[in-house]
Amino acid sequence: MSGGYTGKMLIIDLNNHATSVEETDMNDARDFIGAKGLGAKILFDRLPKGTDPLSPENLLMFTTGPLTGTSTQTSGRGTVVTKSPQTGLYLDSHFGGIFAAEMKKAGWDFIIIKGRSNTPVYIVINDDSVEFKDASEIWGKECLETHNWLQQTEGRVRTALIGPAGENLVKFSAITIDGHRHAGRGGPGAVMGSKNLKAIAINGSNKVPLHDPDGFRKVSKEVLKQIKENDFVPIRKKYGTPYWVKPVNDEGFIPTRNYQEGYFEKGDNLRAEVMQEKIVDGSGSCFNCVIMCWNKSSIKSGPHKGVSLVGPEYETFALMGSNLGVGSVEDVAYLNERCNELGMDTISLGGVLGFAIEAYEKGAINKGDLGSNDIGWGKVEELAKLITDIAHRKGKAGDVLAEGVKIASEKLGKESENYAIHAKGLEIPGYDPRGTFGMGLAYATSDRGGCHQRAWTAKAELYDPELDRFSFDKKAKLIKDIQDERAAFFSLVLCDFAPISEENCVDMWNLASGFDHTVGSYLLAGERVWNLIRLFNIREGLDPTGDKLPARFFKESFTKGPAKGIVLSEDEFQQSLKEYYSLRGWNSKGIPTTKKLKELGLLKYAKAIGLDN
Ligand code: SF4
Incomplete structure (x- = not known):
């Protein structure tokens, strides 16, 4: 060592x-x-x-x-x-x-x-x-x-x-x-x-040991220079992730009222500029980061004046703002603060609350189940009460919703699975696939369920002229490549938001550890990690037919915005999934082949999933 x-x-x-x-x-x-x-x-x-x-x-x-x-x-x-x-x-x-x-x-x-x-x-x-x-x-x-x-x-x-x-x-x-x-x-x-x-x-009181401190310092300086020279870093620094509220709403794929629409009529109120003007007091950062993307915020007026928090992030504006019909930065900040202090994930909680409102409107949750609550789109105080009930599993609604939308819909029945928006049990984040098809494939194939961070294609789908966001064309390879690269990057582990080249990542890993990896072997390690997790999930009962998306995305279209009238085609989605499996060297059921496992040095795990090696 x-x-x-x-x-x-x-x-x-x-x-x-x-x-x-x-x-x-x-x-x-x-x-x-x-x-x-x-x-x-x-x-x-x-x-x-x-x-x-x-x-x-x-x-x-x-x-x-x-x-x-x-x-x-x-x-x-x-x-x-x-x-x-x-x-x-x-x-x-x-x-x-x-x-x-x-x-x-x-x-x-x-x-x-x-x-x-x-x-x-x-x-x-x-x-x-x-x-x-x-x-x-x-x-x-x-x-x-x-x-x-x-x-x-x-x-x-x-x-x-x-x-x-x-x-x-x-x-x-x-x-x-x-x-x-x-x-x-x-x-x-x-x-x-x-x-x-x-x-x-x-x-801790020690220093992290480095194999070649001088070499490491030199590459770190280069990384810092690249970050400082990156075009997007000033935007991230100024606005943080809420920058994305405007483009995603304007392009018509921000989750709105439990993914029933992709354009929120009050979306302009949630823009990063409005947030900066109304609630942001300053910025902050994690350990050793010049990007400093945190927004330190406090509510300046209204019933929740004085509430302070770090945030909200884009995902919270999408899931606890537009997705719940909540149209002011102060109200989103208030719900965000309650969620933070009770200790829940804002993406999943926003998905759960959107599900709850729709389930209530459509009769799967009864008024009696909600105690004194009378939830509805944009009803902030009632939603805050329900958030507290969920955190304490109070009452029938609080207890069942604390399970997440998948299990809650199974328990509630009454066709509520139609509005349980999740992949593999994890609520889906803030990019509706009807406006960015690649995100659909990314959610369906993510190693931990409905997640945007394993392959965030939204930006590329919006701005890369080679990509059509309303098509699955070229998405399978794009997603496979990003997943492998991110699996390596998240193993080093650095921040998703930092623009750091693969070459610099490998150099720093080698200079820190004394290893002799190349970019090729670094990316292969990412692919190895991705495949091992697939094997773990299969061992734990993942049926590959679980690589799927909620039916809503295939059957219901938006009535407004640039993605109006669009639905995903089940045939095209399945075709794209097949292409993805093939690119991964998996069989048609999504199971890694012994050939692929051998190539990755994972053959000894084949038996764990019933493959004959
Ligand atoms: S490490 Fe990442 S999340 Fe933390 S301040 Fe820097 S850019 Fe933001």
């Missing part, structure tokens, strides 16, 4: 409050990089098939990569890897802040948590020292309150914690990082809650 990695993993067993230390396997690090990829490898190897995600046996892993905590830009990223309680499949959920960099400085590549504590605890890590502490005083507290309590009680620590939603096993609950960032998607907060673990507070 030469650098990049600390070479150590901290194993925490909550059954008996015991810890042990294992060496990071450097052969696996060479093949699977770190964070997402190495996490997937360990999850596959150590988690027994069929493990209930909310049982003590599930593993909750905080993972870093070889660039985490180094001097290069956006190196504060980390990843939570576990089996998702929402999809029953593999989950990685990425986060910013400083926590992951602090983990590396404390000497840990991974923190792997198993078991369940008899009583609520929090864990304090100071380098090699690990203490288990009684969490009864903070159990039930909201997220920022818990973060502040930990700062007061434990001193200057970085934190990963859950709010009431995680404690109550809400299936889309998040882990909050350093008070303001989130490992949001797929329910990692519920896994943490199921272990009776309220928080981790960490402090």
Whole structure:
């Protein structure tokens, strides 16, 4: 072991409050990089098939990569890897802040948590020292309150914690990082809650070792220069992700009223410029990032004056704004703050609330099930009450909606599956595929269900003259290539928003670790990671016919906006899926072939999914 990695993993067993230390396997690090990829490898190897995600046996892993905590830009990223309680499949959920960099400085590549504590605890890590502490005083507290309590009680620590939603096993609950960032998607907060673990507070005092510090510094400088010279960075810096509200609404594919429309008539009120004028006080950033894309905001007038938060992001404007018929930045900010402090993912919660309103309008949810609520599009106070009910699983509606739209629709029946908008159980983000067909294929094939980050094609589909956004033509290859590249990038692990070339990524990985990878072997590692996760998902029961999209996208069209009248063609979608499987070297049912597994060095996993090798 030469650098990049600390070479150590901290194993925490909550059954008996015991810890042990294992060496990071450097052969696996060479093949699977770190964070997402190495996490997937360990999850596959150590988690027994069929493990209930909310049982003590599930593993909750905080993972870093070889660039985490180094001097290069956006190196504060980390990843939570576990089996998702929402999809029953593999989950990685990425986060910013400083926590992951602090983990590396404390000497840990991974923190792997198993078991369940008899009583609520929090864990304090100071380098090699690990203490288990009684969490009864903070159990039930909201997220920022818990973060502040930990700062007061434990001193200057970085934190990963859950709010009431995680404690109550809400299936889309998040882990909050350093008070303001989130490992949001797929329910990692519920896994943490199921272990009776309220928080981790960490402090590290070491430097991340590097194989060639001078060489690394030189490439890091080049990365910084490229970021500073990138055309889009000033826009991201000025507006953050909300920049996308205007183009996506103007082009007619922003989710509106539970994906019934793609153009929101009050969309102009949610534009980034309006947000800047009305609620933004300043910017902020994760560890080591000049982009500084955070919007620090506060509500200046009205019933929620004084509420402050970091955000909202684009996805929150789309899912908790237009998707709920909410048309003011203050109201979206208010709902966002409630969601953050109770500890839930805003994408899934927005999907769940949109589903709830439609289910209520169409009679699948009765008024009696909602307690005192009378939900409807744009009814902000009623939605805020329902958000609290969901976080506490209060009442029939709160409890059933806490399961996410897939399970809620199965429980409610009455054809409510028609408006449960998800892929593999994960609610779909803010780009309706009827206005950007590639996103449809990206959602259907994503390794963790309805996710935009595995292959975000929306920008290319809008602006690349070679691509037609209303066609599946050329999308299969585009998506496969992006997925493989992102799988490698999320294993290093750096920020999605940072424009960093593949060459620089490989150079930094080699200079940090002493490995001798090429761009080709780096991308091959990404493909290896993608295939291993596919095998994990198949082992855990994924039927490849599960690579699908909600029926609404094929049957119902918008009545307004540039995508008016458009629906996806089932035949063309299936054709594109077939092309995607073929490009991946998978059979017609979406199962990796032994030839492909051999090529990727994964043949030993073939038996796990019943392939004869
Ligand atoms: S670009 Fe934004 S999210 Fe990414 S590391 Fe920088 S501040 Fe954090």
